[in-house]
Amino acid sequence: MGILEVKNVGKRFGGLQALSEVNLSVAENTVHAIIGPNGAGKSTLLNCLVGKLIPDTGSVLFDGKSVLGRKPHEINQMGISRVFQTPEIFGDLTVLENVMIPCFARRDGAFRMHAFERVKAEAGILEQAEKMLSDLRMLEKAHLHAGTLSRGDKRRLEMAMCLVQEPKLLLLDEPTAGMARADTNNTIDLLKEIKATRPITMAIIEHDMHVVFSLADRITVLAQGTPLVEDVPENIKGNPKVREAYLGETQDAE
Amino acid sequence: MLGLERKDFVFLIVVLALTLAAPILLNPFPENSALAQFNAGYPDLMQRIAIFAIFAVGFNILFGLTGYLSFGHAAFLGAGSYAAMWMFKLLSMNILPAIVLSVLIGGLFSLLIGYVSLRRSGIYFSILTLAFAQMSFNLAYSVLTPLTNGETGLQLALTDPRVLDAANNSGSLPDTALFGLAMNSTTKVEMLGRVFQFNVGYYVCGLISVLMFYVALRIFRSPFGMMLRAVKSNQNRMNYTGLSPRPYTLAAFVISGMYAGLAGGLMASMDPLAGAERMQWTASGEVVLMTILGGAGTMLGPVLGAGFIKYFENIFSKINETVLHGWFSALPHAIQDPLVWLAARFTGEGWHLTLGVLFMLVVIFLPGGLVEGGQRIGGLFRRRKTDDPEHHPKRAPHVAE
Numbered sequence: 001m002g003i004l005e006v007k008n009v010g011k012r013f014g015g016l017q018a019l020s021e022v023n024l025s026v027a028e029n030t031v032h033a034i035i036g037p038n039g040a041g042k043s044t045l046l047n048c049l050v051g052k053l054i055p056d057t058g059s060v061l062f063d064g065k066s067v068l069g070r071k072p073h074e075i076n077q078m079g080i081s082r083v084f085q086t087p088e089i090f091g092d093l094t095v096l097e098n099v100m101i102p103c104f105a106r107r108d109g110a111f112r113m114h115a116f117e118r119v120k121a122e123a124g125i126l127e128q129a130e131k132m133l134s135d136l137r138m139l140e141k142a143h144l145h146a147g148t149l150s151r152g153d154k155r156r157l158e159m160a161m162c163l164v165q166e167p168k169l170l171l172l173d174e175p176t177a178g179m180a181r182a183d184t185n186n187t188i189d190l191l192k193e194i195k196a197t198r199p200i201t202m203a204i205i206e207h208d209m210h211v212v213f214s215l216a217d218r219i220t221v222l223a224q225g226t227p228l229v230e231d232v233p234e235n236i237k238g239n240p241k242v243r244e245a246y247l248g249e250t251q252d253a254e
Numbered sequence: 255m256l257g258l259e260r261k262d263f264v265f266l267i268v269v270l271a272l273t274l275a276a277p278i279l280l281n282p283f284p285e286n287s288a289l290a291q292f293n294a295g296y297p298d299l300m301q302r303i304a305i306f307a308i309f310a311v312g313f314n315i316l317f318g319l320t321g322y323l324s325f326g327h328a329a330f331l332g333a334g335s336y337a338a339m340w341m342f343k344l345l346s347m348n349i350l351p352a353i354v355l356s357v358l359i360g361g362l363f364s365l366l367i368g369y370v371s372l373r374r375s376g377i378y379f380s381i382l383t384l385a386f387a388q389m390s391f392n393l394a395y396s397v398l399t400p401l402t403n404g405e406t407g408l409q410l411a412l413t414d415p416r417v418l419d420a421a422n423n424s425g426s427l428p429d430t431a432l433f434g435l436a437m438n439s440t441t442k443v444e445m446l447g448r449v450f451q452f453n454v455g456y457y458v459c460g461l462i463s464v465l466m467f468y469v470a471l472r473i474f475r476s477p478f479g480m481m482l483r484a485v486k487s488n489q490n491r492m493n494y495t496g497l498s499p500r501p502y503t504l505a506a507f508v509i510s511g512m513y514a515g516l517a518g519g520l521m522a523s524m525d526p527l528a529g530a531e532r533m534q535w536t537a538s539g540e541v542v543l544m545t546i547l548g549g550a551g552t553m554l555g556p557v558l559g560a561g562f563i564k565y566f567e568n569i570f571s572k573i574n575e576t577v578l579h580g581w582f583s584a585l586p587h588a589i590q591d592p593l594v595w596l597a598a599r600f601t602g603e604g605w606h607l608t609l610g611v612l613f614m615l616v617v618i619f620l621p622g623g624l625v626e627g628g629q630r631i632g633g634l635f636r637r638r639k640t641d642d643p644e645h646h647p648k649r650a651p652h653v654a655e
Contacts, residue, residue, distance in 0.1 A: 050494070071493070071498075072493040072494055073492075073493045073494070073495075073496050073497055073498050074496075076493075076494055076495060076496035077496045081494070081495075082494045084494075088488060088490055088491040088494070089488065089491060090483075090484050090487040090488050090491060091487055091488065092483060092486065092487040093480070093483060093484065093487055097480055097483075100477075100480070101480065101481070101484055101492075101495060101497070102495045102496070104477050104480075104481070105495050105496040105497045106496070108477075109496075110496060110497055110498040110501075111497070111498050111501040111502060112477075112478075113478060113505060114476055114477045114478045115472070115473050115476050115478040115479070115505075115509075116257070116472055116473075116476060117476050117477055117478075118257060118472075118475055118476060119475060119476065119477055119479075119480055120259065120475070122477065161491075161495065165495075165496070
């Protein structure tokens with residue numbers, strides 16, 4: 001049984017059946033990609049996993065526990081961290097502070113009134129954050145305001161913020177959307193590096209097949225709200241059903 | 255030291271020294287000189303500056319850190335004043351129980367209003383707090399007359415029980431005091447042609463305000479303070495980082511409400527009466543002005559803003575036409591009269607006009623307030639070293655989205 005088990009999930013918006021009978025299992029320490037053409041229901045599925053939407057039918061089990069009806073911060077505390085399409089960081093804070101905040105969240109929970117402790121006396125947290133930054137080669141930028149970073153660095157910082165929590169599952173929502181080819185390649189390299197250097201389970205929602213072929217251990221193809229096939233990347237490439245789903249986008253599927 | 259970095263500790267000591275020396279520093283002009291009316295070293299004004307500094311420093315914990323702009327903080331100030339007055343009437347003229355109760359009432363009241371108002375953010379939050387404050391004002395003004403004495407305001411009376419105090423047979427109203435030390439007792443020292451007034455009430459307010467400044471400094475440097483800045487920066491990221499922004503914001507709201515309650519309690523302790531006008535929206539607006547004028551989100555800003563506005567209110571409003579005629583008396587009448595007329599619009603009762611113009615200038619040219627002004631002047635002297643826009647990013651907007 002996988003760390004994430006999606007069973008028979010369905011979601012309807014008015015007359016539109018966005019998801020129906022979605023079954024998905026993400027095994028521990030694998031990279032699982034969920035791809036599909038526009039409107040396949042990728043974002044809806046993701047929002048059901050993180051607590052932003054509640055599916056009409058079915059269940060989502062994470063680590064044996066249901067995530068349905070829980071708030072985003074509660075789901076994060078269960079061990080799911082999320083990377084956004086456009087990096088979501090604390091722009092007014094320094095890079096180091098950005099990475100310290102998730103450390104505090106892991107140690108102290110959703111709320112703690114630590115009003116009379118000193119940030120600079122938190123040696124453990126500082127060390128943890130600095131280690132993470134040096135792992136991702138961002139330590140020299142630790143004292144810059146995060147809002148002044150380049151787009152690529154913001155993505156890198158967001159990854160650092162998620163990884164420092166040592167999540168049981170890292171969710172990535174189209175991590176390369178809207179990026180130039182060079183930036184896309186950098187991001188893929190970063191993800192490969194992360195996969196190679198630490199035990200991690202990732203679920204990547206992606207439109208662009210290129211991004212995930214070299215990265216994913218398994219790929220689920222979503223079309224019109226329901227999984228079409230699930231297989232290893234080599235078998236996905238040649239699958240005629242997948243070509244059909246991406247019809248008109250065959251170049252993407254190459 | 256005291257849980258502060260060395261730099262902050264020195265900063266605190268400087269603030270403490272300035273507070274202690276204020277009766278001297280604010281009296282730079284000799285008695286009977288033409289400039290004597292610009293002296294601010296008299297007890298009433300100094301007490302006000304210290305009290306409003308507490309109010310603004312507390313407000314800045316909410317507004318400066320989380321970006322939530324409350325337009326109703328005067329309600330907590332007023333509630334604190336009423337609470338203190340009831341302690342004076344029922345229990346004792348000692349200001350200690352009065353201050354303790356005013357802080358508690360400020361905290362409770364802000365918990366109630368904050369819990370409801372913080373369901374919204376941005377302009378909706380501001381409007382909710384404004385509505386609550388106006389409701390409180392009207393309650394105090396009419397509905398709750400038995401508790402607040404309506405438009406007359408709550409005052410001391412000879413018939414008050416004051417169960418802890420000895421029987422008062424003097425036939426006059428008792429003074430507020432701290433263990434026998436009357437708030438209105440002043441030692442006057444004549445020196446160098448100046449009269450320095452060392453007032454007990456001022457030193458009580460001043461020392462409490464330094465203490466509250468210290469508390470705020472600790473909050474600013476704590477992980478909690480960092481979370482409050484995170485609230486202002488990106489609540490979405492906070493949620494997906496496993497943090498719940500609501501309790502953090504509510505805690506900041508209640509802390510600032512307690513600061514406001516304390517300020518209200520001290521106001522009543524210095525001058526034992528409390529009226530509903532203390533809760534009016536203009537009073538809420540005043541603390542917003544102070545914080546922005548001084549520099550929201552900075553430590554010293556609200557203190558500067560409070561001092562600046564209270565100084566203007568008291569000094570500029572005293573410059574009437576007679577004084578102006580005195581200043582311009584050297585000029586011929588044909589020039590003197592229009593000049594006096596023009597200047598009178600901006601002084602005396604027209605001091606709000608000067609304040610308004612200054613506020614606009616600060617907001618347009620110094621969005622970071624007086625503190626930014628100070629930093630820019632400081633920057634002129636060491637420009638070559640740190641001319642690096644990358645490390646001095648533009649300030650974030652004040653209000654949370």
